[in-house]
Amino acid sequence: MGKIKELNLKGHLLTAISFLIPIVCGAGFLIAIGMGFGGLSQGQLVQGEFEIWDALATMGGAALGLLPIVIATGISYSIADKPGIAPGFIIGLAANAIGAGFIGGILGGFLSGYLALAILKHLKVPKWAKGLMPTLIIPFFTSIIGGLIMIYLIGSPIAAFTSLLTGALNNLGSTSLLAFGGVVGLLSGIDYGGPINKTVFAFVLTMQAEGVNEPITALQLVNTATPIGFGLAYFIAKMFRKNIYTPIETEALKSAVPMGAINIVEGVIPIVMNNIVRCLIATAVGGAAGGAVSMSLGADATVPFGGLLMLPTMTNPWTGVAALVVNILVTGFTLALIMKHKTQEEISLKTDDDDEEDDIDLDDFKVI
């Protein structure tokens, strides 16, 4: 286990995802606008035979088709630094060529990165050949080894597995859709943009790269709805003459809610920290409800990020609105119901004490 942790697989994947997100967002909006106005994503734009909407859709489609390459390059770069970029790019293209898609791109990236690293470490060259290492030796040998492994060994099984997975997801019955959405929503609701959320995110992003947009939509709608639910809870609780937030928390909400509207859930963390269990219950219940609604109605944003901005990219934006409303209401009401009333005395007490903080997990703490 220790060895695996040392490899920092997740860190490399997250680094690549951080490169990927802006590309998917930009391309997602291009294709959504283009197709929204009747454009088609085409393999080639023939001069004089296309409209601007076709151009937009084609740009977006072309970029989205390159996602396996982006993820492979990103992972490889994260592992092997600059020498990882070239082979990551080439092996990512190999993954695309054999139809291994996004999952192929992920595995190809790791393959490429570690191969490049191994060559860097173990292949000693005479001084005059030093310049050849990054320009020829690493890119060529990493690509030929990694690329051939991708094409002859792992590519086809991955392609088969990917189509099995996407096929299964596309054919989920309504009960399974409800359950799947519920689980996605629940998992993303319980840690406010933390590690669980990011792991689920990596999985649903993979699905989106394979053309299944619903799971990621469910996840991000939950992330959007959670902070807004916290805001709504304030007003619901007020109706029952209940104060559930301290003034500092109310102040935090003023930025947390607008941040939530554009898909940043982290604004509520300071509030959650003061009352972890109750907040967790409320967001988990709300998230499960919102996720379930989102999946069963088939909300399908083509962008993986953006909060309310995701709505116009859906085939039926009302499906996303419905999921948001359900999630916000459930989270809001649950919070208002289960949070303790704060007396005047408690409100005036500022909770900025070191003892309130979580203990640091020594596994997370590395001295280098």
Added chain:
Amino acid sequence: MKIIGVAACTVGIAHTYIAQEKLENAGKKAGHEISIETQGTIGTENELSAKQIQEADIVILAADVKVSGRDRFEGKRVIQVPTEVAVKSPNKLIKKVEEVMAQKQ
């Protein structure tokens, strides 16, 4: 003591900056001189100067992703944590950093 650091999270628009703010506040509260560089989606902000790096006693990397320009900290004592730790427990993190410094001197 003089603390410098880098914060970088996956999406690069929220955690990065929360971690920076919390660390700087916690560090100042404990009486240290502290400066945290952010590497978000927008790029590097509040970049550490060569002088700051040279004078620093310790480097905190609060990052979930690859930190660019790590070679700048070569030869320095570096502590690495996920951004989450800096967001959730900044004061305890600073205390821990002080312990590490005390041990190794």
